[in-house]
Amino acid sequence: MNHKDIEKKWQKKWEEKIPSEGEKLYCLTMFPYPSGDIHVGHWYNFAPADVYARFKRMQGYRVFFPIGFDAFGLPAENAAIKRGIHPETWTYENIERMREQLKSMGCIYDWSSEIVTCDPGYYKWTQWIFLELFKAGLAYRKRVPANFCPSCRTVLANEQVVEGKCERCDSQVEQKEIEQWLLNIRNYAEELVSSLDDLDWPEKTKTMQKNWVGKSEGAIIEFTVAGRSLPVFTTRPDTIFGATYLVLSPEHPLLSEIKSEAENPAEIEDYIAESRMKTELERISETKEKTGVYVKGVTGMNPLTGEELPVFVADYVLMHYGTGAVMAVPAHDLRDYEFAKKHDMPIKRVISSKEDLPFEGEGETIHSGDFSGMPSEEARKRITDHLEKSKLGERKVNYKLRDWLVSRQRYWGAPIPIVYCKHCIKEKDKKTFIEGEEHAILPDENLPVLLPWVDDFNPSEEGKSPLSRNRHFKEAMCPRCGEKAERETDTLDTFVCSSWYYLRYADPHNEESFADKKKIKEWLPVDVYIGGAEHTVMHLLYSRFFTKALRDMGHLRFSEPFLKLRHQGVILGPDGRKMSKSKGNVVDPDKEIEKHGADAVRMYLCFMGPYDQGGVWSPSGIMGVKRFLDRVYKTEVKKDNNKEIDGLLHRTIKKVGEDIERMHFNTAISSMMTFLNEVSFMGVDQMRLFLLLLAPFAPHFAEEMWHNMNFKGSVHDAFFPQHDEELAKEEKVTMVLQVNGKVRAKVEVDAGISERKAKKIALKETEKWTEGKEVKKVIVVGNNLVNIVCVE
RNA sequence: GCCGGGAUGAUGAAACUGGUAAACAUGCGGCACUCAAAAUGCCGUGGGCCCUGCCCUUGUGGGUUCGAGUCCCACUCCCGGCACCA
Numbered sequence: 001m002n003h004k005d006i007e008k009k010w011q012k013k014w015e016e017k018i019p020s021e022g023e024k025l026y027c028l029t030m031f032p033y034p035s036g037d038i039h040v041g042h043w044y045n046f047a048p049a050d051v052y053a054r055f056k057r058m059q060g061y062r063v064f065f066p067i068g069f070d071a072f073g074l075p076a077e078n079a080a081i082k083r084g085i086h087p088e089t090w091t092y093e094n095i096e097r098m099r100e101q102l103k104s105m106g107c108i109y110d111w112s113s114e115i116v117t118c119d120p121g122y123y124k125w126t127q128w129i130f131l132e133l134f135k136a137g138l139a140y141r142k143r144v145p146a147n148f149c150p151s152c153r154t155v156l157a158n159e160q161v162v163e164g165k166c167e168r169c170d171s172q173v174e175q176k177e178i179e180q181w182l183l184n185i186r187n188y189a190e191e192l193v194s195s196l197d198d199l200d201w202p203e204k205t206k207t208m209q210k211n212w213v214g215k216s217e218g219a220i221i222e223f224t225v226a227g228r229s230l231p232v233f234t235t236r237p238d239t240i241f242g243a244t245y246l247v248l249s250p251e252h253p254l255l256s257e258i259k260s261e262a263e264n265p266a267e268i269e270d271y272i273a274e275s276r277m278k279t280e281l282e283r284i285s286e287t288k289e290k291t292g293v294y295v296k297g298v299t300g301m302n303p304l305t306g307e308e309l310p311v312f313v314a315d316y317v318l319m320h321y322g323t324g325a326v327m328a329v330p331a332h333d334l335r336d337y338e339f340a341k342k343h344d345m346p347i348k349r350v351i352s353s354k355e356d357l358p359f360e361g362e363g364e365t366i367h368s369g370d371f372s373g374m375p376s377e378e379a380r381k382r383i384t385d386h387l388e389k390s391k392l393g394e395r396k397v398n399y400k401l402r403d404w405l406v407s408r409q410r411y412w413g414a415p416i417p418i419v420y421c422k423h424c425i426k427e428k429d430k431k432t433f434i435e436g437e438e439h440a441i442l443p444d445e446n447l448p449v450l451l452p453w454v455d456d457f458n459p460s461e462e463g464k465s466p467l468s469r470n471r472h473f474k475e476a477m478c479p480r481c482g483e484k485a486e487r488e489t490d491t492l493d494t495f496v497c498s499s500w501y502y503l504r505y506a507d508p509h510n511e512e513s514f515a516d517k518k519k520i521k522e523w524l525p526v527d528v529y530i531g532g533a534e535h536t537v538m539h540l541l542y543s544r545f546f547t548k549a550l551r552d553m554g555h556l557r558f559s560e561p562f563l564k565l566r567h568q569g570v571i572l573g574p575d576g577r578k579m580s581k582s583k584g585n586v587v588d589p590d591k592e593i594e595k596h597g598a599d600a601v602r603m604y605l606c607f608m609g610p611y612d613q614g615g616v617w618s619p620s621g622i623m624g625v626k627r628f629l630d631r632v633y634k635t636e637v638k639k640d641n642n643k644e645i646d647g648l649l650h651r652t653i654k655k656v657g658e659d660i661e662r663m664h665f666n667t668a669i670s671s672m673m674t675f676l677n678e679v680s681f682m683g684v685d686q687m688r689l690f691l692l693l694l695a696p697f698a699p700h701f702a703e704e705m706w707h708n709m710n711f712k713g714s715v716h717d718a719f720f721p722q723h724d725e726e727l728a729k730e731e732k733v734t735m736v737l738q739v740n741g742k743v744r745a746k747v748e749v750d751a752g753i754s755e756r757k758a759k760k761i762a763l764k765e766t767e768k769w770t771e772g773k774e775v776k777k778v779i780v781v782g783n784n785l786v787n788i789v790c791v792e
Numbered sequence: 793g794c795c796g797g798g799a800u801g802a803u804g805a806a807a808c809u810g811g812u813a814a815a816c817a818u819g820c821g822g823c824a825c826u827c828a829a830a831a832u833g834c835c836g837u838g839g840g841c842c843c844u845g846c847c848c849u850u851g852u853g854g855g856u857u858c859g860a861g862u863c864c865c866a867c868u869c870c871c872g873g874c875a876c877c878a
Contacts, residue, residue, distance in 0.1 A: 204796055208873060211795065216877075234878060247878095290876080321877045328878090334793085335876055400877050536873080607817075609804060621804070624817045630832090658808090667806070670816035677816085736812045741859045743812055779858055785811050789858045 003597025025061040030531030034094040038101040047602040050107040054696035058720035066505040068115035073494040087412040117497040123414040124448035125514035148176040153459035181407035189399040200564040214400025221393035225300040233322030238379035241368040242350035243327040246300040250275040251319035263296035275315040290339040411457035413491030424481035465489040499546040529562035569614020599698035606665035641683030650728035738787040762786035
């Protein structure tokens with residue numbers, strides 16, 4: 001069969017399809033970034049997902065399987081700058097090409113609901129959601145130390161910084177204090193952790209999200225420094241008797257006050273300046289070297305013991321976590337221990353244990369006044385109770401998660417729909433200072449705020465958006481007073497666009513709302529979501545946050561966007577390394593289709609190994625599935641069904657159905673291969689059923705065969721076969737006979753053999769090995785194994 | 793350092809709840825067809841030995857069990873994530 005002729009033909013016919021009736025099933029793959037060409041990685045995401053979607057549709061589900069493009073973002077600009085094409089032109093040209101390539105895969109995408117995030121019709125609603133968040137107090141503008149990538153010339157979210165470097169271009173990220181837009185994802189920290197449990201997600205992904213949010217329970221305790229209050233967060237109040245000094249972060253606001261009271265203000269000042277100079281990377285690389293200076297002449301006090309404590313400034317204490325200050329317990333905290341060793345501070349053990357210091361585990365309290373001699377867990381509770389009663393502290397839960405910085409100083413993104421007005425400031429207004437002047441922050445509800453076509457989209461040196469140079473765009477009318485005002489010129493991080501796209505699919509052309517409530521109810525939440533594991537802490541966390549925020553604002557009635565999540569693995573080049581142009585090991589799917597056909601490529605991707613594991617693309621491996629399809633094509637078809645083949649076939653049907661459901665595509669295919677290897681012909685009905693099994697994997701091939709056989713309608717409109725329990729039953733089975741756990745013989749027996757009979761046969765057949773020995777025990781396992789235990 | 797996940801033939805792997813380890817496929821070897829090659833088909837393919845048969849074998853060492861790739865303990869290596877989060 002010539003795949004080239006048949007694939008185009010069927011793809012054209014299928015495009016006319018519309019979803020049928022049945023229980024809804026929203027099946028989604030993470031939408032692609034229009035980078036230029038569809039690569040094997042896309043295929044590995046989309047093809048097996050399509051197998052699943054087709055399978056579910058054949059089972060009678062009303063499957064919704066949309067596709068779109070995550071079209072804003074830096075690569076468009078970078079590529080455009082390099083080649084002198086406008087990002088918009090570049091993006092839409094790529095989309096055009098990718099659409100054709102996607103169609104060549106033979107997926108059952110519903111193209112009528114396609115979305116492109118850089119279309120004004122889409123980003124209008126991205127902007128609208130941003131304003132909803134703003135009005136709900138979940139989007140705010142603040143001067144914060146931000147991660148700035150000098151090469152991309154924009155700030156980055158914490159999630160986009162990997163080991164102190166920009167995840168995109170690998171440049172070393174700098175810290176810059178700039179006014180930025182942030183989303184208050186921290187408000188949802190607790191729920192983002194607690195509601196993970198009910199989701200059918202890979203455990204690993206859940207754990208990673210939990211760790212990223214980083215919940216820890218402890219207490220805030222009121223220490224004092226030079227008579228002023230210094231709250232400190234700790235997860236170990238039980239070690240408070242072991243606190244031997246206090247440490248403030250260099251950015252701590254209290255420092256400016258106590259500095260002047262210290263005997264060494266210059267030294268402190270120098271240290272603060274020095275640590276401010278350090279980049280994120282330097283701080284990280286110095287994790288072992290704990291620097292800091294002693295604040296001479298200033299003492300702190302332990303509220304529980306009344307003990308006087310020396311005070312330090314050290315940058316191992318971070319301003320953005322807890323209260324920016326810690327009680328140092330060197331005996332029971334590794335970092336405090338290292339610092340104490342270096343600066344000769346006393347180390348006081350308060351938890352007994354056989355282990356050496358620093359000991360961070362649990363044990364019995366010692367040298368802890370009234371709280372001595374109890375398990376540390378109990379001490380933790382009692383000490384906290386005592387502190388709360390005496391108003392010296394309170395229980396507190398802290399999260400590592402930081403708010404999400406969403407403004408980008410780049411061109412190719414959704415404009416932030418905000419206007420700054422200096423004329424109409426009111427008491428209740430949210431305000432900001434632009435070049436020293438006070439401005440009210442006002443939402444521009446005249447949406448969409450269109451991204452203007454500009455020719456100069458190069459980012460500026462000082463990290464200002466290219467839009468800030470566009471006077472036309474920047475100059476706006478105040479939506480409240482009508483006076484001249486200034487428009488925000490930063491754009492939104494693309495992750496904002498992709499945090500809600502799964503909602504838009506339900507109603508992609510709606511101009512009145514982001515999606516009609518009825519349509520949302522009809523399709524959402526997403527039942528099965530398939531995509532790469534690299535999105536664990538960004539896209540997936542942000543989307544969950546958006547869903548919860550939109551729910552609380554009354555727009556949604558569910559709390560989690562993706563009920564079931566599966567990750568596909570990574571496909572490596574034939575040399576076993578990650579595919580990249582520079583290594584010359586890129587497999588071009590277009591060429592593979594040309595050579596072997598879309599069906600063979602789809603099937604090979606499914607067959608190569610467990611779906612979540614990925615693997616090495618083997619040019620010879622694909623021949624296996626190709627040969628298999630050829631053998632199906634050549635199989636002799638007889639008029640009547642053979643009963644024995646029926647048995648084999650129905651067992652295969654059972655296995656294939658179960659395996660696709662579990663997304664074990666590789667074993668589903670191997671069962672079909674095994675079946676074909678065991679038969680030399682099939683009856684017409686048997687071939688009909690077999691083609692149905694094959695249909696999700698090799699849709700064009702199965703359709704062509706289906707028509708050649710003169711079966712009715714489309715193979716894809718038929719129901720996926722249900723196995724017949726009676727036919728699937730085996731009459732004879734192989735029973736394995738063991739003596740002392742060693743396989744000694746195999747016998748054919750009736751499937752329904754009784755335990756007594758099995759025992760009898762087994763004893764007789766193994767006489768050779770049990771001769772002269774005493775049989776102590778005979779274990780019969782169903783009809784497939786008997787183990788005879790005997791001794792000399 | 794902490795948290796996950798993994799290690800099975802030459803290779804990708806299979807074995808769901810403990811019950812025949814290596815299904816299926818690639819590769820390799822042999823044979824058939826062919827003038828020849830490709831394609832296709834058939835056979836063989838974990839290791840060892842005193843080869844009709846027996847012994848060993850799922851990263852290493854121990855344990856539980858009639859029986860362990862699967863469960864428990866300790867260790868080695870590989871991959872992914874986090875990383876001064878008090």
